[in-house]
Amino acid sequence: xxxxxxxxxxxxxxxxxxxxxxxxxxxxxxxxxxxxxxxxxxxxxxxxxxxxxxxxxxxxxxxxxxxxxxxxxxxxxxxxxxxxxxxxxxxxxxxxxxxxxxxxxxxxxxxxx
Amino acid sequence: xxxxxxxxxxxxxxxxxxxxxxxxxxxxxxxxxxxxxxxxxxxxxxxxxxxxxxxxxxxxxxxxxxxxxxxxxxxxxxxxxxxxxxxxxxxxxxxxxxxxxxxxxxxxxxxx
Numbered sequence: 001x002x003x004x005x006x007x008x009x010x011x012x013x014x015x016x017x018x019x020x021x022x023x024x025x026x027x028x029x030x031x032x033x034x035x036x037x038x039x040x041x042x043x044x045x046x047x048x049x050x051x052x053x054x055x056x057x058x059x060x061x062x063x064x065x066x067x068x069x070x071x072x073x074x075x076x077x078x079x080x081x082x083x084x085x086x087x088x089x090x091x092x093x094x095x096x097x098x099x100x101x102x103x104x105x106x107x108x109x110x111x112x113x
Numbered sequence: 114x115x116x117x118x119x120x121x122x123x124x125x126x127x128x129x130x131x132x133x134x135x136x137x138x139x140x141x142x143x144x145x146x147x148x149x150x151x152x153x154x155x156x157x158x159x160x161x162x163x164x165x166x167x168x169x170x171x172x173x174x175x176x177x178x179x180x181x182x183x184x185x186x187x188x189x190x191x192x193x194x195x196x197x198x199x200x201x202x203x204x205x206x207x208x209x210x211x212x213x214x215x216x217x218x219x220x221x222x223x224x225x
Contacts, residue, residue: 004155041201041218042218043216043217045157102155
């Protein structure tokens with residue numbers, strides 16, 4: 001069964017600290033993996049996309065990693081800011097012709113001053 | 114500005130009533146989607162459309178209906194047959210089925 005699991009479910013960190021969010025998936029055959037940021041009451045916004053051959057990709061203070069062998073991805077946030085408080089959703093697409101996106105339940109990050 | 118617009122942001126409906134959520138995009142995208150988001154769950158696909166006048170059921174289509182008469186518009190009707198309609202609804206669009214999806218800001222529907 002194709003699944004995407006994220007951990008932790010929620011996380012509270014101090015402003016300026018770093019954190020790492022995890023995403024494990026069983027989706028096969030794998031096409032790509034995206035990390036989205038979703039502010040409360042808003043739509044998700046794409047942060048990064050990782051394909052099978054990519055191990056690391058950065059977008060400002062956000063760095064995503066992908067290990068396609070172990071089917072794990074992480075999102076590392078450096079020097080957190082209050083505006084980083086949001087839900088971070090891992091989304092994996094498979095290679096079938098249909099529109100198959102598999103969504104994780106997200107990690108709720110709260111950055112406190 | 115180019116983008117995808119959902120309206121209204123908040124919607125209240127009495128039990129037994131149908132209600133239509135609007136989704137418009139000016140990105141010239143062929144594909145459009147409707148998702149439902151509930152607390153503690155990942156987004157679930159309701160319907161999607163690859164092209165005008167064509168749409169397909171997603172994982173949880175029961176109690177919902179859509180139309181795609183124009184490329185820019187993909188309205189979702191929540192019918193009285195939907196047993197638990199209170200949720201956050203997200204519309205998205207993409208150039209094609211396997212390209213990045215851009216999301217609207219969502220509509221929160223509450224049944225009272």
